[in-house]
Amino acid sequence: MPASLCPSGDSRWTGLGIFPVRLMLFVFIIAAISVSAVEIVATININAITALVLGLITLVHTIVDIALFFNSKLKPVYVVAMSSIMFSFWLSFSVWEVVEMVYMGHDRRSGSYYGSYQCSIVDMKDYHSNSPGDWSCPLPKARFSFSWILVLLYIASIVYSAQALKKEKKDTFQRQVDQAVAAMQAIRPPIMGCPQCGVQMLAHQFFTELPSPQYVQGNPAADSEKVNNDPAKNYIFP
Incomplete structure (x- = not known):
């Protein structure tokens, strides 16, 4: 990571890409929230509502992380814990979206009650495309893609924060050894x-x-x- 992106006085994240990961999280969560909001306007979809709520929570904690980073107060143990929690939420939701994607490929004349033209599991309206008589589901597919991107970004966040935590523990142990040796030399x-x-x-x-x-x-x-x-x-x- 460039030195200009690392806060002065905080060497815990030096050489680790936690800041670019946080920036990408911020960008993609904005995209996911936007898609979910448009989808909710177009049709009543519980998955879109869930994605919107989860996205707002993720957005808040991402902004907090970036603020803590620039104030040299972003602790690796905190990032490991929060990233693990958010990863579990997004992974569970993304797995459910896989089920949603399965129904999208069905023929619209199949008469399935899982959604109009199988664009999602609990739709009350259909997703219209520009061509008459043609049906597509761009909004759920875009939401599905962003969800899995967020899952991958949280995996990267867990890896980087675990490395920073290991480095912090090593530095703390070395500092304690140096202090003990200095105390022995003094007496x-x-x-x-x-x-x-x-x-x-x-x-x-x-x-x-x-x-x-x-x-x-x-x-x-x-x-x-x-x-x-x-x-x-x-x-x-x-």
Whole structure:
């Protein structure tokens, strides 16, 4: 993601395409709401009403996400949770729209009660095309297409936010380790004549139980002391 699209001071989303995904969500949800509104005017369709309500909810939360993004307050854990919830809603609705699409291919003379000319399951009116005697269903088909685009965008949102959450946890753990090491270095007394050697020996000895090479190089007496002293006391405590 371009640096200009990433808010200053918030590195959680650096290199991730969450902002373009949010912009595409905004564009396609506007399109889905528009199609659903026109469809409701043309015919009473419960699916179109459902899409309109769900679209308005999605629009509000998308605008909130974009505002939080530019204020560096968009938390990955929040995006994961909200994207998962909205994904489940749109996926369930899109699967129901698949059933709606199945009836559209039926012959209009079949006499099915599922909708006039099979344009949708619960139509009370028919969808007229420009040609007399010809019947088509452009509005439900457009709504169906936008719904599945939104499903795919929410999948991308979940993937990006999960990556950001993993990165945030890793950075938090590293910051805690650095703070712990700094605290240990602050309370460890320095070695006489070599203040910095105490820090060097502490970090090295903590993992190896031996003085660090930097400490030995700055204190040649440490090697002779290891030879003369008991093997159990080969290392020097500051």
